[in-house]
Amino acid sequence: MIANKKDLVYVPMVADHIHHGHINIIKVAKEYGHVIVGLLSDKAAASYKRLPLLNFQQRLEIIRNINGVDEVISQDEFDFVPYIKKYKPKYFVHGSDWKTGVQKKARETVIKEMKLLNGHVIEPEYTKEISSTLINNQIFQKGITPEFRLKRFRRLIENKELIRGIDVHNGLTGLIAEDTSIIENEVKKEFDFFWLSSLTDSTAKGKPDIELVDVTSRLNTIHDILDITTKPIVFDADTGGIQEHFIYLVKTLERLGVSACVIEDKKGLKRNSLFGNEVNQEQESIEVFSRKISAGKSSLSGEDFMIIARIESLILDKGMDDAIKRAKAYIKAGADGIMIHSRKKEPHEIIDFCRIYNKFKKCPPLVLVPSSYNKVYERELKEIGANIVIYANHLLRSAYPAMRNTAISILKNGRSLECDTNIMSIKEILNLIPGID
Ligand code: SPV
Ligand code: MG
Secondary structure, three states: OOOOOOOEEEEEEOOOOOOHHHHHHHHHHHOOOEEEEEEEOHHHHHOOOOOOOOOHHHHHHHHOOOOOOOEEEEEOOOOOHHHHHHHOOOEEEOOHHHHOHHHHHHHHHHHHHHHHOOOEEEOOOOOOOOOHHHHHHHHHHHOOOHHHHHHHHHHHHHHOOOEEEEEOOOHHHHHHHHHOEEEEOOEEEEOOEEEEOHHHHHHHOOOOOOOOOOHHHHHHHHHHHHHHOOOOEEEEOOOOOOHHHHHHHHHHHHHHOOOEEEEEOEEOOOOOHHHHHHOOOEEOOHHHHHHHHHHHHHHOOOOOOEEEEEEOOOOOOOOHHHHHHHHHHHHHOOOOEEEEOOOOOOOHHHHHHHHHHOOOOOOOOEEEOOOOOOOOOHHHHHHOOOOEEEEOOHHHHHHHHHHHHHHHHHHHHOOOHHHHHHOOOHHHHHHHOOOOO
16 A cells, blocks of 8 residues: 555544654554544543543643654544545544453444545554553552542543432442443443442441431541542432531531532431332421521532532422422532433433423432332433432341341341352452552
């Protein structure tokens, strides 16, 4: 092949951490002509793997200053085909690593599309022992700063249609929520953030969910999780306590690098929402609760920490009009997000709420907790306009029966051999958290 300097060469990249592997690809690309880097936007990158550490502007600044790069365009979706159609490059350059793994199918599509253009796919040999994923893992293993963790929650909301969180209440659940992932249709699926549930934090301590576990104790749980994880934390702050206490709480959470807190519009002795009206629960007045939100907002040092207002009108059978009125008032008071909760088996009232909510002039991120209406799929929640979904108690609810069954088996059998089929081996538990290499 004889290179013509005018031939277009398309090189898609995320370029989160530039390393010699990228430089090699650019050098090879430059031999074929005019190099256009299709820099994947944060949205495009987050649609198939972890949100980049550096944001688009930062990555753009780096890549456009690299020798051999003639032009940089923003590739706003993961699909390469629209960009091939638009730029009609003669060459498409991608590291050979995509021949296997999650990008295998994407590669086949690109080869087909380039053939239609009489173009060529160039696959420089993948530079071994280095990759952005490897660097990312090393960075995340070292830990991250509170500021980075805090800000990442807003970036996730901005760049993903729907983000998902799961309950954590100690270090171990933090590790599960941090590390569990699957690959589905070439896309990596994982939990985006941790929900520091008051129900599971209390239950794990053998205490009822009535704001009995005090802030100091809840902060200890946060520290355990901060120590060993990197994902954003959303703190379930129950009622937030009295306003004078709440302003201190949000400051502390912000300083620690927690991304958001959720406060619910109840007063007096708080009971878990899923009890509904089976127990005595009282809703706070709109005025008092709005004042609490505003006071919390004004006590923060930065712009990033979010105060999410949770509306209990549907839980307490106060009706849709009340829920909507409250949503409007809380947004006006400065709430950065709204959580609407329901204890119905079917999602009808949630769907009705979402329909009205999404017509508001200003509708900050909407949080749903599908614990009781759990037949709905995430894609359906996305369709009705939810931005954030929380699986609020599932790790604890799965752990308790497993542990109880083991205890019963030991009692029944007078030994532990019979448990072995349902539990980890000693070797597995020792290696789970090895300590030193
Ligand atoms: C929690 O997880 O503590 C919650 C959600 O507040 S719920 O239990 O559904 O009220
Ligand atoms: Mg709670």
